[in-house]
Amino acid sequence: MSAGPEAHPALLRNGYRFELLKLLSQWRIRIVFLACLIAPGGFVAVVGQQSSLPADTVFGRWMHETGWAGPLVALFAVSVAVVAATTSASSSGVERAKVDRSLATAYAHIYRLQTRELHRPDVTEAQLRTSASCDKGGAPVADSGPGNDWRCVVHWHIPGATVTGYAIYQLDINPDGRYVADGDGPVSVNGFFQVHTPHGDTPNPLWQFDGLVDLLDTPPKG
Structure with a gap:
């Protein structure tokens, strides 16, 4: 590794x-x-x-x-x-595109941490190609602003695997951009607060984690 x-x-x-x-x-x-x-x-x-x-x-x-x-x-x-x-x-400043990028970046970091805990083959963030798609409050609500009604789906790829991984999160975002991502399944990924390792049960870093939306971030051109 x-x-x-x-x-x-x-x-x-x-x-x-x-x-x-x-x-x-x-x-x-x-x-x-x-x-x-x-x-x-x-x-x-x-x-x-x-x-x-x-x-x-x-x-x-x-x-x-x-x-x-x-x-x-x-x-x-x-x-x-x-x-x-x-x-x-x-x-102002809390927008869907920024939330998507922040969550995808944070998830990729923490996924690698969990990989090391489970003694799995290491992967780079570039190999994971992590993406996130978030929605605030359902279709009638604009996808902007703070609140605890953000729901996101994260996707990533494992080299050599034919199936794309996914995880669901509920986000509670503060006006300053700080948020808590609470795992909402699947159970094998983020649905339980512990993971089984060769050395015993340890906290699951993907179960719940903190993040920060860059309110000054601008979407990439192109």
């Missing part, structure tokens, strides 16, 4: 990129939060100067029919808008 590749420290620029992304994401949320504090007061002040409210608009009918005070309705309307803006800002 050939020796595995030597481990190298992560490139410094990758760390800078990740930290810069976190700072930019925090500033977006801070700006939205500031708008949440300022906008309601300004909006209520404008509404308060009106002597009457339009009855032929959704907002005007809402005011007349409910009997709510103008400031309360204004605050509610602005709060709904701010929540929607915050959700949109925090979910």
Whole structure:
């Protein structure tokens, strides 16, 4: 069995990129939060100067029919808008193509680790030709944004084998790109937390593992 590749420290620029992304994401949320504090007061002040409210608009009918005070309705309307803006800002960058690439790369790394644990012939990541196809929440939902409703299928190839291997994962992705991949079968691959080795049972690295979606990653051209 050939020796595995030597481990190298992560490139410094990758760390800078990740930290810069976190700072930019925090500033977006801070700006939205500031708008949440300022906008309601300004909006209520404008509404308060009106002597009457339009009855032929959704907002005007809402005011007349409910009997709510103008400031309360204004605050509610602005709060709904701010929540929607915050959700949109925090979910940017998590896209299907990026999730596919991240999971395929992480799986290839960990598959080789499991191969060594089981004392099987070593394979390179290039030989595995690992790919992943992910979907978020089924057909009605856009395949973007964080959440625990990502479902992915990973495929890989073993040199000399005629059958393509596959594994299913449920992903819980955070807004910063970090995720947990939870194995969902087959049992022989990732469906159990232990694997049998010549030296006894050991944890199965493919059962559950952490990963990171590169939010600054751009899809390859061509």
